Amino acid sequence: MRNLDITTLRSFVAVADSGGVTRAAGFLHLTQSAVSMQLKRLEELLGLDLLDRSGRTIALTASGEQLLAYARRMVALNDEVIGRLTDQAFEGEIVLGVPHDIVYPVIPRVLQRFNTAYPRVKVQLVTSYTKTLKLQFSRGGCDLILTTEVERTGDSETVAERPLVWIGAADGSAWRQRPLRLAFGRHCTFRPRAIQALDAAGIAWEMVVETDSDRTIEATVSADLAVHTMIEGTEPPYLRQIDHGGSLPDLPAQMINLYGADSARNPIVTELADLLRKSFAGISAPRLQSVS
CATH class of the missing domain: 3.40.190.290 (D-Maltodextrin-Binding Protein; domain 2)
Known part of the structure; x- marks a missing residue:
């Protein structure tokens, strides 16, 4: 059984939203190499290329576009659960x-x-x-x-x-x-x-x-x-x-x-x-x- 990791999905969403690993790393307060490693692990887990690295800027492949919608929902649901269960208010x-x-x-x-x-x-x-x-x-x-x-x-x-x-x-x-x-x-x-x-x-x-x-x-x-x-x-x-x-x-x-x-x-x-x-x-x- 393969399980998606929320931290890895969060990095993927950040890269997609910011248009690059460097900007995503700054947003996530991680190193560029850490974000790159998470993306590589995600691609290996799924057996798919999620990012098109052939150009000067990173773009999403067709598989990456499909994953992005799911990733946004999973990250948002994770944050909602954490917020509801831990907010003392x-x-x-x-x-x-x-x-x-x-x-x-x-x-x-x-x-x-x-x-x-x-x-x-x-x-x-x-x-x-x-x-x-x-x-x-x-x-x-x-x-x-x-x-x-x-x-x-x-x-x-x-x-x-x-x-x-x-x-x-x-x-x-x-x-x-x-x-x-x-x-x-x-x-x-x-x-x-x-x-x-x-x-x-x-x-x-x-x-x-x-x-x-x-x-x-x-x-x-x-x-x-x-x-x-x-x-x-x-x-x-x-x-x-x-x-x-x-x-x-x-x-x-x-x-x-x-x-x-x-x-x-x-x-x-x-x-x-x-x-x-x-x-x-x-x-x-x-x-x-x-x-x-």
Whole structure:
């Protein structure tokens, strides 16, 4: 197995950028002979001529031009890794509050990407209801919070606006039953809107699950014992949007709001806020799958 050396690639890039070994040596704080030796080793490793030395100035061969693009990327990635892992400025802890029902699918991806970029920064994820998170944020208990609300309030910014949809089991039929069996959290902000829409449509309903546990709700719904509502695009993979064909009422749009981004003095908090902003804006609407 042959392995490319970053130091050798760095010398190669420097020669290509400066147009000669002498200038590259000065830039790299190496002797001219050291740079020449590194280039020779690189050519021997690859078994290719990378530099055209036939003229008065050094030029890249076709193979050298091809290698240059890869070399730039490898050197840049090396420097990024070293910078991220050794820069003591990127340390600390960020407390991020997110409502239970919008953790999936964005938050796991955001946490993974953020940890890759800032491995020394700990993100403490707090999940609760919007009302609780706003109270914690007002008391300084969270650096950033996301909320689900019907409007933009206070110093928040809306990072996504999506409709509420009816959610049921894959290939389920609970949505056809009357009274309609519902499963909701006791403090869920979607609950009164769903009930209001059902009452306005004259559809009888009964609350068969009232709990503080999202797992309990998801288990009940996935067993086809009740239906639930979620923001479009945030349902877990084992539940489905209900293709009810108008048998259930439409539900209002819901805003996902971000608090704390504007007042963040820590640049790393700002980085996390920007990642959240971009990730939620990029949620694609899932394909509607009939559970009829």
